Amino acid sequence: MxxxxxxxxxxxxxxxxxxxxxxxxxxxxxxxxxxxxxxxxxxxxxxxxxxxxxxxxxxxxxxxxxxxxxxxxxxxxxxxxxxxxxxxxxxxxxxxxxxxxxxxxxxxxxxxxxxxxxxxxxxxxxxxxxxxxxxxxxxxGDLAVVRDVVALPRDPRARAVAARLLEDPADGRELEAWASELGVSTKTLARAFVHGTGSTFRDWRVHARLHAATRHLAEGAPVQDAAHQVGYTSVSSFIAAFRRRFGVTPARYAADLSRPTPGATSEP
CATH class of the missing domain: 2.60.120.810 (Jelly Rolls)
Structure with a gap:
């Protein structure tokens, strides 16, 4: 029917x-x-x-x-x-x-x-x-379908790397180091990220870091602290990347989160 x-x-x-x-x-x-x-x-x-x-x-x-x-x-x-x-x-x-x-x-x-x-x-x-x-x-019915979520790789080795980075987004090791730890070639791991997520390893890591930053901002962390907690040494670079991803600065994002939602009984 x-x-x-x-x-x-x-x-x-x-x-x-x-x-x-x-x-x-x-x-x-x-x-x-x-x-x-x-x-x-x-x-x-x-x-x-x-x-x-x-x-x-x-x-x-x-x-x-x-x-x-x-x-x-x-x-x-x-x-x-x-x-x-x-x-x-x-x-x-x-x-x-x-x-x-x-x-x-x-x-x-x-x-x-x-x-x-x-x-x-x-x-x-x-x-x-x-x-x-x-x-x-x-x-x-009017909301936009979004495809920029943090997709996780299907390959178990690449997924293991992704899980580690979601736990510690500030980990700055490059793909070569991860490949060496897992005993696979860098090219194999690189292909696994592209095939499983549609993004290169570096692009995926940026995306994951920015999503992790939203959690820190929601918990009240200052923008500078949120940037450092997810691996950015340059706050200005973090702000620019965040704006590209979410369309607003981290400060505006945090301010919007702190504004009470109608009907809410607790802070998210």
Whole structure:
């Protein structure tokens, strides 16, 4: 059966069973083992990070992305540093307009975060829940699909290097040193990064460092400290790279994070 577009939702008799929400606080190393749902899932991290494995790919995500996982899609989530995650489970009949049959990552939106937080706090009336659900579908339909997440290599040797760098992004060893430690050629490891992530090792490391910096900024670290903690010796170079990646300076990013989100009860 084709999913009903948002404009035709009135033709569906929406019930509470067609739309549920959960909010979980997970410790470091927690995971949701490989599984699937009968419903579509929209997931957002209030804080922390997740490694999402889906369709043979593994993505490292933070709160600046939303995860869309269609019904029936096998996936796994690992939370290396712990996280707080909100998930919406929605009957496929209530999908937004368009092709939503494949997993994707979407650029996060403050309104989406506010609505998801609101749905988990207190007990919204059935009418309020339905309004929030419909507004979420409307907003999701307008969000940009993003492909600049931190993808993790499929090759186990390259993935081991990636995992080490996510744990310690300030590690400045070049690919030759990593290859020597693993007993493989530099070319082999370089190809594994390109084939598995679409990026060279150096580009991947920059990306991983900048995402790690968002965690330090969210925890209140000054820009200079965040830069040094992820391996930048030049703060100006860090600011320039951060602006290219996120479209704002680290200071503006931190200021936006510190602004209370409507409905939030705690700092992310």
């Amino acid at each position: 084709d999913a009903a577009p948002i404009g035709a939702v009135d033709a569906v008799e929406e019930t509470s069973a067609m739309f549920t929400v959960s909010r979980d606080v997970l410790g470091p190393g927690s995971q949701f083992e490989r599984h699937s749902h009968q419903e579509d899932q929209v997931a957002w991290l209030v804080s922390g990070s997740v490694e999402l494995e889906v369709l043979g790919e593994r993505w490292h995500l933070r709160r600046d992305h939303l995860m869309w996982i269609p019904a029936g899609t096998m996936h796994e989530m690992v939370f290396p540093e712990g996280a707080e995650i909100i998930s919406l489970y929605v009957d496929p009949l209530l999908r937004p307009e368009g092709d939503w049959a494949t997993p994707r990552t979407l650029e996060s939106d403050p309104l989406v975060g506010a609505l998801m937080l609101h749905l988990t706090e207190g007990v919204p009336t059935p009418r309020r829940r339905a309004l929030c659900r419909r507004l979420l579908a409307e907003v999701l």
